[in-house]
Amino acid sequence: MRQIRTGMAFSMAIVLVLVMAACSNNNGQAKVAATAEADIRVVNSEKGEIKIPANPTKVVGLSVVYPEFLLALGVTPIAVQNYHEDFPAYLQEPFKDTLKMGIAETPNFEMILASEPDLILAPVWWSGKDYDQLSEIAPTVLLPQRDDWRDELKDIGEVLGKKDIAEKVIQELAAQEAEAKQKLDELVGNETVMYMMVMPNSLILYGDQIDRGKFIHTTLGLEMIPNFPDKDLSLSISLEKLPEYNPDHLIIQLNNEDSAEVKQTYEDMLDSPLWKNMNAVKKNQVYTMAGKDWFNLGMSPLANRYAIDSVLQAFEGNSE
Incomplete structure (x- = not known):
């Protein structure tokens, strides 16, 4: 009888350990899932809602203007399309480590892929035809064509969660212009x-x-x-x-x-x-x-x- 009780106690201990381990594992999975969700944002684009990293660190801005918008918002792009061989004087220092991809009707997909972006931003008029290939490389947000660069800057600010910075850039420039x-x-x-x-x-x-x-x-x-x-x-x-x-x-x-x-x-x-x-x-x-x-x-x-x-x-x- 004593042996039977000892065996039952041992079995119950094993079950308890397994249950605790399972609970611990489930809590860990829940934490990982919650962390993953916290690292993702859903934004609007010309292709509907797109999931992007909450805090992207390797951003590509297509067209010759988007890189400047990114920099104005405090984000240095990792790769840019460039019309001239040399950057303008005001971009040479901040873009000293930025990859130049040249400019063509079709983006340089190999160079974009090699830069390992976690987010690609592009105007629909420039990159709409290339969306499928770009989105295979990284989450790609196509933004609408605008008549005023200020609206383009606000669009990008909205995507990056920096709309307040976009507004500040616009206001500061207006003050500089007036002066x-x-x-x-x-x-x-x-x-x-x-x-x-x-x-x-x-x-x-x-x-x-x-x-x-x-x-x-x-x-x-x-x-x-x-x-x-x-x-x-x-x-x-x-x-x-x-x-x-x-x-x-x-x-x-x-x-x-x-x-x-x-x-x-x-x-x-x-x-x-x-x-x-x-x-x-x-x-x-x-x-x-x-x-x-x-x-x-x-x-x-x-x-x-x-x-x-x-x-x-x-x-x-x-x-x-």
Whole structure:
């Protein structure tokens, strides 16, 4: 009888140990499941609701503007599409370790895969056709096409849980723009300003109906030349036509500083008597800006900030 009781007690002890182990294991699984759920967020996209990491650390932003939006929100992308071989001056330091993938109609899927992203962000107009392939690499959020970069920034802020930061970026830029506009009004007043891009064998003049021209003439309030056609976004003119548009100040850029054709067009212009007789040239009020540094002008808060500083530095330096 004693042996039977001892055996029963031993059996009950084993059962108790197994039950406790099972409970412990279930609690552990529950904790793992809860942790996994806490690490996931559900966000809206052009493809419906998408599950993404709650705190992504390796983000790819497709299109040439999304990387700037990410950086403005405090996120350095791990890989970007780049139009120029070198980043604009204001991105060179923060993007020093960022992978350049170039730019093409189709993303470089191999390079995106090699960067091991945990999140891909892309505008639907750019990457809608590539969604299936991108989503096989990492959760991919397609965002709507917007007319205003501020709405794009808010969309990305919403996805990343940084909408408050997006609003702050917009407000701070608006304050910087207002301050710069007042300073430039004091420096320039009603004197006319023309914004010109040197292209291969032609010159492009920008009016206030296109992003970059609107930045110069509306955001910063610099007076346009009076004979620029009201409804035209830009004008393509030859060197011979340049004297017809004769501003007091001239902001000039080379479309591609590495292009031999662009450089030749620029040098031919500088050697021309037509150029030398312009008001802005004779008054030493010509301001040359780097083309690639203004590539996203009017489309990104970081590009706009940099351009504001560049314009102020040029006009303030000229007044000294």
